[in-house]
Amino acid sequence: MEIVRNIKLTLAYDGTNFCGFELQPHKRSIRGEIEKALFKVFRTHPKIINASRTDAGVHALSQVINFKLKSSIPTSKIAKALNSCLPEEIRVIKAQEQAQGFHARYSPKTKQYEYLIFNGQNLPPFYRKLVWQVKPKLDLAAMRKAAKILQGKHDFSSFCASGSDDKNFVRTMHKISIRKRNINIWDSCQLSTVGCKFEGNGFLYKMVRNMVGTLVEVGLGKRKPRDVKQILYAKDRKKAGRTAPAQGLCLINVNY
Numbered sequence: 001m002e003i004v005r006n007i008k009l010t011l012a013y014d015g016t017n018f019c020g021f022e023l024q025p026h027k028r029s030i031r032g033e034i035e036k037a038l039f040k041v042f043r044t045h046p047k048i049i050n051a052s053r054t055d056a057g058v059h060a061l062s063q064v065i066n067f068k069l070k071s072s073i074p075t076s077k078i079a080k081a082l083n084s085c086l087p088e089e090i091r092v093i094k095a096q097e098q099a100q101g102f103h104a105r106y107s108p109k110t111k112q113y114e115y116l117i118f119n120g121q122n123l124p125p126f127y128r129k130l131v132w133q134v135k136p137k138l139d140l141a142a143m144r145k146a147a148k149i150l151q152g153k154h155d156f157s158s159f160c161a162s163g164s165d166d167k168n169f170v171r172t173m174h175k176i177s178i179r180k181r182n183i184n185i186w187d188s189c190q191l192s193t194v195g196c197k198f199e200g201n202g203f204l205y206k207m208v209r210n211m212v213g214t215l216v217e218v219g220l221g222k223r224k225p226r227d228v229k230q231i232l233y234a235k236d237r238k239k240a241g242r243t244a245p246a247q248g249l250c251l252i253n254v255n256y
Contacts, residue, residue: 057246214241
């Protein structure tokens with residue numbers, strides 16, 4: 001008799017051509033592709049639990065899902081089997097069997113996102129789906145001062161987009177770092193970017209992109225770093241900055 005196993009998958013994907021992780025009518029979604037691959041391999045439709053609901057155009061290096069499964073296939077073969085059925089934009093990096101109590105969404109201690117900005121005039125076209133191009137020079141020191149205000153436990157209502165089903169808007173940002181970093185794909189094609197990394201116990205709908213949009217406005221001199229404190233106190237989305245484009249954002253780690 002086959003026992004019910006709790007399977008954890010770590011996924012990486014290019015979110016460019018998807019409507020996001022969740023299902024939407026008549027659109028390609030990460031969940032939809034995973035469900036189709038699971039059915040092809042296991043001939044069943046297990047309930048998929050995901051760590052993060054990434055939006056349309058957002059990428060992932062380490063999205064985590066779990067599902068219950070009656071199958072004797074070794075975990076060492078699950079990734080290869082699923083990858084043979086998935087589109088090339090989605091890869092299963094690792095498959096592991098977990099205790100029955102493991103829950104991809106509720107078990108994480110922290111999640112990490114990174115947002116990449118190209119701060120310059122001529123963006124090589126190879127990188128256009130991975131960064132947000134901001135042409136005027138950014139004041140990174142001012143952005144770091146503003147980011148320090150966002151660290152800690154706060155009500156982040158001002159950075160939550162409309163359409164959220166969250167009732168509690170309090171989250172803890174353990175660390176926010178803003179640093180220059182280089183990306184290389186060929187020796188003569190190096191891209192200097194500004195990496196904005198966020199680590200917290202949870203994130204609201206479009207929260208990272210709204211924080212990045214606000215920090216960029218600080219970097220452009222449109223706001224003062226101290227304005228961020230008033231934005232937090234306001235608990236009003238209209239008081240914060242624009243929503244940064246989706247393509248610069250990546251879920252880089254989920255810590256359990």
